[in-house]
Amino acid sequence: MKIPDQPKTSIVIFGATGDLAKRKLFPSIFNLYRKGNISEEFAVVGVARRPWTNEVLREKVCEAVTDVFDVEQDKLDRFVNHFNYLPFDVTGKESYHELKKQLTQLEGDYNIPGNRIFYMAMAPEFFGTIASNLKSEGVTEANGWTRLVIEKPFGHDLSSAKKLNEDIREAFNEDDIYRIDHYLGKEMVQNIEVIRFANAMFEPLWNNRYISNIQITSSEALGVEDRGGYYETSGALRDMVQNHMLQMVSLLAMDPPIRLSTDEIRSEKIKVLRALRMVNGEEVDNYFVRGQYGPGIIRGNEVPGYRSEKNVDPNSKTETFVAGKLLIDNHRWAGVPFYIRTGKRMGLKSTKIVIQFKELPLNLYFNKNQKKIHPNILIIHIQPDEGISLVLNGKKVGPSGETTPVQLDYSNDGIDTVNTPEAYERLLLDCMLGDAANFTHWDEVELSWTYVDEISKGWVTSTKQIPLYDSGSMGPKEADDLLGKDGFQWWPIKEV
Ligand SMILES: NC(=O)C1=CN([C@@H]2O[C@H](COP(=O)(O)OP(=O)(O)OC[C@H]3O[C@@H](n4cnc5c(N)ncnc54)[C@H](OP(=O)(O)O)[C@@H]3O)[C@@H](O)[C@H]2O)C=CC1
Numbered sequence: 001m002k003i004p005d006q007p008k009t010s011i012v013i014f015g016a017t018g019d020l021a022k023r024k025l026f027p028s029i030f031n032l033y034r035k036g037n038i039s040e041e042f043a044v045v046g047v048a049r050r051p052w053t054n055e056v057l058r059e060k061v062c063e064a065v066t067d068v069f070d071v072e073q074d075k076l077d078r079f080v081n082h083f084n085y086l087p088f089d090v091t092g093k094e095s096y097h098e099l100k101k102q103l104t105q106l107e108g109d110y111n112i113p114g115n116r117i118f119y120m121a122m123a124p125e126f127f128g129t130i131a132s133n134l135k136s137e138g139v140t141e142a143n144g145w146t147r148l149v150i151e152k153p154f155g156h157d158l159s160s161a162k163k164l165n166e167d168i169r170e171a172f173n174e175d176d177i178y179r180i181d182h183y184l185g186k187e188m189v190q191n192i193e194v195i196r197f198a199n200a201m202f203e204p205l206w207n208n209r210y211i212s213n214i215q216i217t218s219s220e221a222l223g224v225e226d227r228g229g230y231y232e233t234s235g236a237l238r239d240m241v242q243n244h245m246l247q248m249v250s251l252l253a254m255d256p257p258i259r260l261s262t263d264e265i266r267s268e269k270i271k272v273l274r275a276l277r278m279v280n281g282e283e284v285d286n287y288f289v290r291g292q293y294g295p296g297i298i299r300g301n302e303v304p305g306y307r308s309e310k311n312v313d314p315n316s317k318t319e320t321f322v323a324g325k326l327l328i329d330n331h332r333w334a335g336v337p338f339y340i341r342t343g344k345r346m347g348l349k350s351t352k353i354v355i356q357f358k359e360l361p362l363n364l365y366f367n368k369n370q371k372k373i374h375p376n377i378l379i380i381h382i383q384p385d386e387g388i389s390l391v392l393n394g395k396k397v398g399p400s401g402e403t404t405p406v407q408l409d410y411s412n413d414g415i416d417t418v419n420t421p422e423a424y425e426r427l428l429l430d431c432m433l434g435d436a437a438n439f440t441h442w443d444e445v446e447l448s449w450t451y452v453d454e455i456s457k458g459w460v461t462s463t464k465q466i467p468l469y470d471s472g473s474m475g476p477k478e479a480d481d482l483l484g485k486d487g488f489q490w491w492p493i494k495e496v
């Protein structure tokens with residue numbers, strides 16, 4: 001579907017020679033162009049240190065696009081002509097003067113009304129310097145709007161996040177800062193709101209009277225790959241929990257917003273983060289479990305343990321797995337545990353949310369022939385399969401009078417997947433259109449770091465050993481015990 005007003009903008013990619021630009025940004029911009037969501041009135045300036053030329057960048061963009069899409073050469077040639085490269089020193093004023101000159105020139109060439117997106121696809125230590133130089137050298141002074149897109153990680157803890165925020169806020173207003181959490185661009189994460197707020201059969205039940213627990217799993221089969229250096233200082237808690245997992249918790253737990261505007265949705269999500277019960281130091285091992293992958297077998301192949309990965313300390317204590325029990329102290333959720341787990345080198349790549357409903361107060365089928373009735377569950381399949389399943393109870397065929405679980409499945413496979421945008425594509429378009437609903441507000445970042453910092457602190461003083469789990473498993477046994485002691489178990493996450 002084409003959008004009514006195609007945005008006209010220049011995009012400056014800081015870190016255009018890097019992995020993110022190649023794998024995500026170039027294909028996403030191309031897909032927006034191919035679908036007609038942006039017109040010919042756009043330009044991209046890629047900047048990084050390498051002495052590339054326009055031609056080299058254009059070749060790389062072609063490669064990145066053809067790795068993902070089958071494309072007509074004509075269309076691709078027209079597309080890459082919008083790309084220019086500028087060798088750049090982020091600390092040198094001269095680079096910014098040159099960038100400003102190029103942007104002015106391109107805005108004239110492509111009839112762009114001075115709208116500028118600055119996309120930070122570089123290591124976070126440069127974000128503050130770049131933002132401040134963009135302002136001091138006048139690159140943010142344009143006839144149209146200027147927006148800053150900023151990649152994760154947004155800081156390493158609350159104090160570094162605050163410092164980064166102060167730096168970028170000197171150059172950009174909060175409304176012009178788009179902090180990316182790519183999970184918010186995923187089709188089924190966006191569908192959480194619709195499932196909840198557009199269905200009369202769910203919203204009345206969406207509370208502690210009817211829901212017994214919620215489980216969110218985001219498992220990866222890959223290990224740390226080439227990112228050992230970064231991951232050693234991050235671990236699964238900072239890499240996945242502080243952002244993606246807490247974002248999913250807040251979407252699942254928020255109250256209905258009074259309207260679907262950016263501010264109203266954010267305000268409800270923020271209330272959830274404020275209501276999270278803090279886990280203080282001594283309690284951390286009762287609520288959170290960490291683990292680290294050892295060697296194992298994934299899809300028939302032997303894989304090394306984390307400590308043998310490149311750029312990883314052979315005695316590393318970094319967690320590659322986290323499971324946690326979160327409690328939300330408000331009327332809607334008092335007493336309902338939200339269990340989360342995420343990790344690398346687990347049995348499969350999958351993100352799923354399981355909502356388990358409470359049992360009926362009087363179960364007529366209990367104690368007849370069967371001991372237990374299956375709880376009703378709603379499963380939101382985020383990836384790789386997209387859809388929802390609802391597990392109800394029906395009559396077992398025959399005269400026994402027993403019940404049997406019946407699963408109703410809806411899968412997005414039936415829709416036009418070619419036209420389904422990838423998360424980055426969707427978020428880039430939102431940014432061009434000025435819609436920040438699927439980006440994180442500073443208040444969310446601040447509250448999630450506040451929560452996560454307490455857990456990190458607890459772990460520093462905890463004497464509990466970090467359990468190793470076999471690569472290819474679903475994490476350490478301790479993660480099962482976390483639910484087991486509440487009388488629950490993780491619902492199985494199956495391969496599709
Ligand atoms: N890759 C991914 O899948 C994801 C990445 N991110 C985040 O995106 C950001 C970029 O990641 P990624 O692309 O993987 O990183 P890479 O290391 O692949 O790329 C870093 C980029 O920064 C440039 N760069 C580094 N130092 C300088 C400098 N002093 N001046 C100018 N340019 C510089 C590099 O180019 P050159 O060497 O030519 O200068 C390169 O283009 C990070 O914040 C990361 O956390 C977030 C989610 C996923």
Ligand SMILES: O=C1O[C@H](COP(=O)(O)O)[C@@H](O)[C@H](O)[C@H]1O
Pocket residue numbers: 152182220239240351
């Ligand atoms: O942000 C990150 O996310 C990816 C997982 O993203 P997904 O879309 O593939 O589920 C994770 O691998 C990476 O470590 C983390 O930085």
